[in-house]
Amino acid sequence: MNRRAFLGSVAAVMAAPAFAGGHGRIGTFTGASNHVTRGRAELVKEGSTYTVHLLDDFVFDGAPDPKVALGRDGYDASTLMGLLKKNRGASSYKVPAGINADDYNEVWIWCERFNVPLGVAKLS
Numbered sequence: 737m738n739r740r741a742f743l744g745s746v747a748a749v750m751a752a753p754a755f756a757g758g759h760g761r762i763g764t765f766t767g768a769s770n771h772v773t774r775g776r777a778e779l780v781k782e783g784s785t786y787t788v789h790l791l792d793d794f795v796f797d798g799a800p801d802p803k804v805a806l807g808r809d810g811y812d813a814s815t816l817m818g819l820l821k822k823n824r825g826a827s828s829y830k831v832p833a834g835i836n837a838d839d840y841n842e843v844w845i846w847c848e849r850f851n852v853p854l855g856v857a858k859l860s
Contacts, residue, residue, distance in 0.1 A: 763843060763857030765794070772797040773855025777843040779806075779831075786837035788817060788829045796823045801849035804829045806840040811853060820845060 760780035767773040775794030780787050788804060796802065806815035817829035831837045845855040 760789070761859040763859040765843075765845070765855045765857040767797075767855050768853035769847070771799060771854045773845055777857040777859070779837055779840075779843065779859055781837070785833075786831035786835070788831065788843055790825075790827050790829075790843075792826045794825060794827070796820065796845060796855065798823055799847050799854050801847050802854055803846050803848050805844045805846050806831065806835070806837060807842040807844050807856070808840050809842070811842075811844045811846055811856075812840070815840065816846075816848075 760778040762776055762778045764776050765773045773796050776791040777794070778789045778791060780789060788806070790804075802820040804817045804820055806812055806817075815832065815835055817831060821827040821829075841859050843857045843859065844853060846852075847854050
């Protein structure tokens with residue numbers, strides 16, 4: 737490969753969008769109920785299953801009983817994926833079997849104990 741071809745391929749790679757994993761739908765969290773929730777979530781289809789990845793930039797200020805779930809223009813309790821594993825940084829959650837995550841457009845952090853939203857990421 738000559739220098740011109742090499743530089744052209746480097747430029748093409750650098751111009752491509754840089755998503756974590758680069759193969760899912762991504763959204764940015766907005767806090768709710770006076771909680772700070774920020775960072776990104778990625779919903780990825782892996783074979784016949786779906787996984788929600790909270791990315792390295794995820795930050796949550798803490799609350800009792802925070803759970804991860806999906807929603808379509810609102811929280812859907814049938815999609816609960818379990819307790820939030822940590823308040824900062826990356827973590828992953830398997831979408832329950834039988835849920836077609838393509839039907840959803842949001843990732844929620846939800847306080848099940850008090851039945852209030854803590855944060856939502858609208859997926860693109």
